[in-house]
Amino acid sequence: MIVFLTDWGNSHYVGICKGVIRQISDSEIIDLTHEISSFNAREAMYILYRSFYHFPKNTIFLVVVDYGVGSSRKAIAAKTRNYYFVGPDNGIFTLVFEEEPPIEIRELNNKKYHYLNSQTFHGRDIFAPAAAYITNGKFKELGDLLPNYATLPYIKPKKSNKKITGEVAYIDKFGNIETNIPFEWIKEFETLKIRKKRKYIEIPVVNYYSEVLPGQLIAHNDSTDYLEIAINQGNAANLLKLKSGDFLELIL
Amino acid sequence: MIVFLTDWGNSHYVGICKGVIRQISDSEIIDLTHEISSFNAREAMYILYRSFYHFPKNTIFLVVVDYGVGSSRKAIAAKTRNYYFVGPDNGIFTLVFEEEPPIEIRELNNKKYHYLNSQTFHGRDIFAPAAAYITNGKFKELGDLLPNYATLPYIKPKKSNKKITGEVAYIDKFGNIETNIPFEWIKEFETLKIRKKRKYIEIPVVNYYSEVLPGQLIAHNDSTDYLEIAINQGNAANLLKLKSGDFLELIL
Amino acid sequence: MIVFLTDWGNSHYVGICKGVIRQISDSEIIDLTHEISSFNAREAMYILYRSFYHFPKNTIFLVVVDYGVGSSRKAIAAKTRNYYFVGPDNGIFTLVFEEEPPIEIRELNNKKYHYLNSQTFHGRDIFAPAAAYITNGKFKELGDLLPNYATLPYIKPKKSNKKITGEVAYIDKFGNIETNIPFEWIKEFETLKIRKKRKYIEIPVVNYYSEVLPGQLIAHNDSTDYLEIAINQGNAANLLKLKSGDFLELIL
Incomplete structure (x- = not known):
C-alpha cells in the first residue's frame, strides 16, 4: 500500500x-x-x-x-x-x-x-x-x-513546574494553532497563559468551542492528543501572529 | 464497500x-x-x-x-x-x-x-x-x-394550491440554497415568489444561469431533482439571509 | 481503470x-x-x-x-x-x-x-x-x-525570431497564468516582455519564486513543461487581467 x-x-x-x-x-x-x-x-x-x-x-x-x-x-x-x-x-x-x-x-x-x-x-x-x-x-x-539523512531543527516540547515551551506545528485552514505540546500536560489546568510580546493572555482550557463566546480564545485537545489554540468562530493564528515553527511559551 | x-x-x-x-x-x-x-x-x-x-x-x-x-x-x-x-x-x-x-x-x-x-x-x-x-x-x-435511534426534526415539504413550504437543506459552497422541495412541484411554473420578511421576491424558474443577468435570482433544478435557489454569479444565501434548516415559504 | x-x-x-x-x-x-x-x-x-x-x-x-x-x-x-x-x-x-x-x-x-x-x-x-x-x-x-466530433478553437503556440504567441490555458487557484507555450522556447532567455494594452512589461525568467521580491512577476517552468507567469506571493491573473483562452504575445 x-x-x-x-x-x-x-x-x-x-x-x-x-x-x-x-x-x-x-x-x-x-x-x-x-x-x-x-x-x-x-x-x-x-x-x-x-x-x-x-x-x-x-x-x-x-x-x-x-x-x-x-x-x-x-x-x-x-x-x-x-x-x-x-x-x-x-x-x-x-x-x-x-x-x-x-x-x-x-x-x-x-x-x-x-x-x-x-x-x-x-x-x-x-x-x-x-x-x-x-x-x-x-x-x-x-x-x-x-549513511545519513537531513533533519529539520525544531523546538522539542518541555515542561517545568510553571512553564511549558514548544513550537507551532502548523496552522490549520481555520487559523487554529496546532502545537507540538501534548494535551496531557495541560489537561488538569483550567486556564493557561500564552505570551504575546510583553503581555500574557489567559486562555481557558475547554472541551468544546461552545463553552466560550464567539471571538474568545480557547485551549483544547485536537484530534491527535496535542494542544490546539483556537478562537470560537475566529482565526487564532492571525490574532496571536503565530506561524508554523514559532516558539511557544505557556505559563500554567 | x-x-x-x-x-x-x-x-x-x-x-x-x-x-x-x-x-x-x-x-x-x-x-x-x-x-x-x-x-x-x-x-x-x-x-x-x-x-x-x-x-x-x-x-x-x-x-x-x-x-x-x-x-x-x-x-x-x-x-x-x-x-x-x-x-x-x-x-x-x-x-x-x-x-x-x-x-x-x-x-x-x-x-x-x-x-x-x-x-x-x-x-x-x-x-x-x-x-x-x-x-x-x-x-x-x-x-x-x-431499540431506537435519535431523529433530527425537519420541516417536511408540503404543497397546497397556491403555496409550497419546506426547509433549506443546506447551503453549497457557492452560496446556492439547496431546498428539500421536489423540483417536480414547481417545474410547470414560470416564476415563484419567496417570502423575505414582509416582502415577496419574484424569482424566474429557469434551466440555466445564463438565462438571467448576473446578480439575479433564479429557481432551478439541482442535480438531484430538488429546487435550488441561486444567483447568477452571486451568493443567494447571503442575500436572502438563509441557512440550513430555515423555513421556506414559496407562493406560486 | x-x-x-x-x-x-x-x-x-x-x-x-x-x-x-x-x-x-x-x-x-x-x-x-x-x-x-x-x-x-x-x-x-x-x-x-x-x-x-x-x-x-x-x-x-x-x-x-x-x-x-x-x-x-x-x-x-x-x-x-x-x-x-x-x-x-x-x-x-x-x-x-x-x-x-x-x-x-x-x-x-x-x-x-x-x-x-x-x-x-x-x-x-x-x-x-x-x-x-x-x-x-x-x-x-x-x-x-x-463520423466526427466537436472541436474547441484555440490559439496554437507560434514562435518567430523575436516573438512568441499563444493563449492562456487556464488560471490556477493561486492566480498563476498557465500558458500553452512550451517552456523550451524561452528557457535560454533571461527576460521576456508581455504586452498589456499598449505597454510591455518585462518579466525575468527564473527557476524559483524566491529569486524575486514579493509582488514581482516571474516567468518559469510549470510542472508539465509549459511557461507559467506568476507573481511571488501575488495573483498574476488579476494584475494582467488575463483569463483562460486569452491571447498572449511575448517579445523576446
Whole structure:
C-alpha cells in the first residue's frame, strides 16, 4: 500500500502521479492528505508523524513537500522496521525517523527507475516511480546507499513546574494553532497563559468551542492528543501572529 | 464497500481513518464527500439521503458528522434491508431510516472493537473500526442491541394550491440554497415568489444561469431533482439571509 | 481503470457517480482532479491533454465538464489507439484527439445503458455508466456511430525570431497564468516582455519564486513543461487581467 502526502491540493498533479504508479504497480494508493500548506515541510513533518503509525506494516509513504527555494537536496527512500518512506531529503522525516530509525537509506539516483527527466516535477519523475518500484521489491536497486539523512531543527516540547515551551506545528485552514505540546500536560489546568510580546493572555482550557463566546480564545485537545489554540468562530493564528515553527511559551 | 462521509475536508484525519480500516479489512473505501460544513449534521443528513441509494447493496456508510457541542450521544451501527450505516446517533440517519428502516441497531460499546480510546477522535477510534469489522461479519458483536435511534426534526415539504413550504437543506459552497422541495412541484411554473420578511421576491424558474443577468435570482433544478435557489454569479444565501434548516415559504 | 475528471469539486456528486459505476463494474476509479473551474471546458481540455499519456494503455477517461449554457451537445465515447474517452461532445477532447485520433466514436444514445433519466445530471445518468460499461466490453453497444466530433478553437503556440504567441490555458487557484507555450522556447532567455494594452512589461525568467521580491512577476517552468507567469506571493491573473483562452504575445 502506498500512502500519498503532498502540498499540491487535489490537483491533476496528484492524478498524474497515480497514473505513473499504475504503469509500474497495482498496489493500492491511499491519500493521506494533499492539503499541506505550499512549501511547508515542517507541517508535512508533523502531519506525517501524527499519522504514519495508524497504517499497516510495510506501508510505503510517498511524501512530496519541498521548500520553495532553489537549494539542492537529495531524493531518498528509507526502510525502517515497519515501513518505507520516499521523498526529498529536506528534513520532512525528522520526527518519524526518531521513532522509526532508518535501517537502510537509498539515494534515488538510479536513472533506470526514473520516469521522465524534468527539473520541475520530481514527484512524477522520481518519487512516485520509486514508491511503485518498492512494491515490486526493487528498494535496493533504487540507488546508492546513504549513511545519513537531513533533519529539520525544531523546538522539542518541555515542561517545568510553571512553564511549558514548544513550537507551532502548523496552522490549520481555520487559523487554529496546532502545537507540538501534548494535551496531557495541560489537561488538569483550567486556564493557561500564552505570551504575546510583553503581555500574557489567559486562555481557558475547554472541551468544546461552545463553552466560550464567539471571538474568545480557547485551549483544547485536537484530534491527535496535542494542544490546539483556537478562537470560537475566529482565526487564532492571525490574532496571536503565530506561524508554523514559532516558539511557544505557556505559563500554567 | 465502505462509503465515507465527514465534515473534515480532505485532511489527514480522513487518511488516518483509512489506515485504521486497512489494519482490519481490505474492503474498498469510496469517499462520498468530506466537504460537509463543519458540525452541520442536517447537511450530512440530506447529502446522505440523496446519495445512498446509488450504491450497491451491502454498502456500509461510515458517516462522521457531529454537532460542535458537548452533549453526549451514542455511537451506533444499523443494519437495514440493503445497507449498513455507522455513525453518531445524533439524527444524521433520520431521512435514510424513513426509506430504509433499521432492522437491527447496535450501540458501539464493545471496547474489544475500538481502536484507541481518545475523547476527541471517535471517527478513528470507534466509527472507522466498526465499519471495517462489519465487512468481516462482526456486526452483531459491535455492542448491545438498541431499540431506537435519535431523529433530527425537519420541516417536511408540503404543497397546497397556491403555496409550497419546506426547509433549506443546506447551503453549497457557492452560496446556492439547496431546498428539500421536489423540483417536480414547481417545474410547470414560470416564476415563484419567496417570502423575505414582509416582502415577496419574484424569482424566474429557469434551466440555466445564463438565462438571467448576473446578480439575479433564479429557481432551478439541482442535480438531484430538488429546487435550488441561486444567483447568477452571486451568493443567494447571503442575500436572502438563509441557512440550513430555515423555513421556506414559496407562493406560486 | 477509469480516470475521473470534473469541475464539481470533491462533492457528493463525485461520490454518487462512483456508486453508479460500482453497480456495473469493479474497475478501479482514480480521480484525475475535480478542481476544474466551473463550466471551464477549455481548462479541462488542457488538463486532460497534459495528463492522459501518463496513464496505462486502455485507461478510460471519464470527463464531465460542460459549458454553463443551454446549448445542446451530444454525449460521446471514443476509442483511440491507446485509450477510451467518455464525455460531452463540446470540444474538451480537441487536444487529445490531435495526438490520439479517435478510431471509433459512439453517441451515447442507447438508453439501455443509461442509469436514470434526468435532465440535469448526465454525469450520473449517462457518462459514468458508459465508462463502466466500457470496462465490461460494451463500447460498441453504447449507441450509434458518429463520423466526427466537436472541436474547441484555440490559439496554437507560434514562435518567430523575436516573438512568441499563444493563449492562456487556464488560471490556477493561486492566480498563476498557465500558458500553452512550451517552456523550451524561452528557457535560454533571461527576460521576456508581455504586452498589456499598449505597454510591455518585462518579466525575468527564473527557476524559483524566491529569486524575486514579493509582488514581482516571474516567468518559469510549470510542472508539465509549459511557461507559467506568476507573481511571488501575488495573483498574476488579476494584475494582467488575463483569463483562460486569452491571447498572449511575448517579445523576446
